[in-house]
Amino acid sequence: MGRLESDFYLRDTLLVAEELLGKRLVCCHRTRCSGQIVEVEAYHGRCDPAAHSFRGATTRNKVMFQEGGHCYVYLIYGMYHCVNVVTETKDVGAAVLIRAIEPLEGIQTMQRRRELKSAHSLADGPGKLCQALGITKKLNGEFFPDSDRIWIEEMDRSPSFKVQTSPRIGISKGTELPWRFTIQGSPWLSRPSS
DNA sequence: CACTAGATTTTCT
DNA sequence: GAAAATCTAGTGG
Numbered sequence: 001m002g003r004l005e006s007d008f009y010l011r012d013t014l015l016v017a018e019e020l021l022g023k024r025l026v027c028c029h030r031t032r033c034s035g036q037i038v039e040v041e042a043y044h045g046r047c048d049p050a051a052h053s054f055r056g057a058t059t060r061n062k063v064m065f066q067e068g069g070h071c072y073v074y075l076i077y078g079m080y081h082c083v084n085v086v087t088e089t090k091d092v093g094a095a096v097l098i099r100a101i102e103p104l105e106g107i108q109t110m111q112r113r114r115e116l117k118s119a120h121s122l123a124d125g126p127g128k129l130c131q132a133l134g135i136t137k138k139l140n141g142e143f144f145p146d147s148d149r150i151w152i153e154e155m156d157r158s159p160s161f162k163v164q165t166s167p168r169i170g171i172s173k174g175t176e177l178p179w180r181f182t183i184q185g186s187p188w189l190s191r192p193s194s
Numbered sequence: 195c196a197c198t199a200g201a202t203t204t205t206c207t
Numbered sequence: 208g209a210a211a212a213t214c215t216a217g218t219g220g
Contacts, residue, residue, distance in 0.1 A: 050212070051212090055206090058205075058206070059205080059206095074205095075205095076211065076213060077201080077202070077203080077204095077210095078201075078204065079202055079213075080213050082212060084212090099212085125213070125214070126213070169213095170212050171211095172210095172211095
């Protein structure tokens with residue numbers, strides 16, 4: 001299946017967020033690991049108080065201000081990494097946080113990285129999926145359309161595919177906005193969408 | 195199952 | 208110096 005091209009990302013953040021559901025996130029170090037994206041959150045730039053870019057560019061968030069298609073990785077709580085897909089045109093400062101995937105390829109490698117025997121709770125959370133795929137700040141600034149280490153591919157959606165929205169998780173501002181997108185009924189979410 | 199506390203360090207005020 | 212787009216282990220029903 002084809003890799004998503006630059007113009008996919010250069011669009012409205014909420015639209016990109018919704019359309020990322022059901023796509024395949026691929027990460028290659030030695031072995032190819034991948035999973036279907038089942039949960040994301042949109043962070044809409046200067047108008048969104050929960051976005052890192054709300055108060056303008058800093059050392060940490062400068063990749064968010066690149067053009068859509070870049071990969072923004074940051075360290076959270078001193079321990080875990082989170083991956084984002086930058087959206088819209090240069091200088092907008094918007095991105096989509098990938099929160100959970102359904103593991104598809106390289107499951108043994110992911111289990112080893114997570115030190116887990118089961119496939120369950122392997123990648124059902126933003127920090128967990130980065131650990132499973134081996135995503136660190138080294139990948140901050142990669143460009144999904146032409147990177148040889150991380151990219152996103154087209155994938156067929158199941159016939160029962162439905163999108164559900166809910167409030168974003170783990171933030172203290174902008175909590176009323178329904179900008180968390182999930183595949184309805186997926187057993188691979190970080191938590192149910194009620 | 196639900197809830198709570200603790201880990202740990204970068205980043206920004 | 209406080210907060211942070213989180214996770215795990217531990218406790219108690």
